[in-house]
Amino acid sequence: MEGSMENASPAVRSDIAPRFLQWSPIVLGAFAATALSFVLLTFGATIGLGVTSTAPTWRDASAALAILSGIYLILQAIVSFGLGGYVAGRVRTATAAASVEDTERADGVHGLGVWSLAVILGVLLAALVSVATISRTPSMRSSAQASTAEPLLSYELDRLFRAGRRAPNVDLSAERAEAGRILLTTSSHSGLSADDRTYLIQQVGALTGLSAPDAERRVDSVVASAKTAITRSRRSSIILAFSVATAILLGAVATWAAACAGGRHRDGAPLPEWMSRSDAIGRRKTVMP
Template sequence: MSIEAPPVDVTPAVRTRAPDAWTLQWTPIVAGALTAAAVSSILLTFAATVGLGVSSAAPTWRDASVALWLLSGIYLVLQALISFGCGGYVAGRVRAPYDLVSDDTERRDGMHGVTAWALAIVLGVILSAMIASAANRQSSTSPPATTTEPSVISYEIDHLFRSPRRVPTADLAPARAEAGRILLTSSSHSGVSTDDRAYLVQLVTATTGLTGADAERRVDNAITDARTAIKHARAGTIILSFSIATALLLGAIDAWLGAESGGRHRDGMPLSGWMLRSNRYHRRRDMWRRPASLPE
């Protein structure tokens, strides 16, 4: 009596390779970036509506307090945290989980959140460049670039050439542009030179009809006011740049943490404290809405 051995499967075993840690899924990344851009646009529009801003070319902005500057910068940071946190959460929540359980799940989710943050920034820069290009595009009615005066000190130039008996047909665009470029030197270490000051006095005399001490007094006041306006505009630009850099750096961290929270919510893992409180609130609301069962 012979015993037959069972057939042996000689097919080579196929090893399932774990997904690469640097592999990205672009659908959740694009969804997170669009979410971050949309939320950021809404919050910035709201801030512009209520009057929050870090810099402005309007003359009334020079009377703004330092508290308003700081409040505007803090709001810029907060809106970045909210928008990039939402974008990172969407990127982590929408990302499809891998077949194999890996210890690097949170790191993968965080990388998707940071990539969504980077894509949202690129979209924002492209949109801002398109808007700036459309605003600065020369048209048939716009003045040439050589006769354009500095917008920061437009009010000071208006006050410099103010006259009750000006000739209606006089073209002051070249003179205003030249005076504006001279007034810009008031913020330098040496200030306006003696020759430039004398030239401004002659220009004011020829344009407004003022002579002697009146013309010199107006020029001196314009130089002082221009120096103050440029100093305010420079301070606003510094605060704006610092606020943007801080908001972007904190936004990257927030996008990483938001993506990790979205991944934990997707996988049914223990959630953060604020997410647990939110889920508890929704459960209580559902229990309040659910009708009580009738006794049999």
């Protein structure tokens, strides 16, 4: 009888091993991180809409605004992921027999679980919003001849084919799509070819009734404007992509550290030395006049 009880005790200890993954704290922390991130991003988008222009030349936004937006994106990610990691570490059930190192490692792993699930939820949410936006945009639901350059160079295409008189019910979708593809080549290393430039001048003259010199000046002006718009859009896209990648990577660090801090608060243990030092510095700055 005693031998059977001794053989059963190791099995009980293995069932409560510190490597056991608890999904409830992970899911709760991921939901908390996603919810806070959505709120902070909504505030950021509201501020952005208030300071940016609603004109078609919105691409003229400065690089400083793009950089500030990227910094805000990184900071909100650190705060949101930090909250999710802290929640997971705080509510996780720790193992009494585990050492301090094993407990802290398990809390950090749960923080990484929060980070992974929150990233997946954010991607799914962004995909749903993008699909809903595309399905509600008439230009995106148009025929197969819709230009890939239309969302970016729609204003330039309007300027290119602007005419004082035009017969009613004239469909220029095919011409706009072709001109948009040609304008996209202005950002290539070789630039707009002479043949494409001549073809655009002929198309503009035929569809708008402008004389050859006027059509040539309009094409040159639109080509320069399109090249500038593509360059600025590419710059903003690079800054945004770099900011998103940096925010996600720093979010992993934030969730690990916050989960460890939440676990120490759960167990009543003191914070690590680097956390205690930064917290003391922050309190000292708050007390100083």
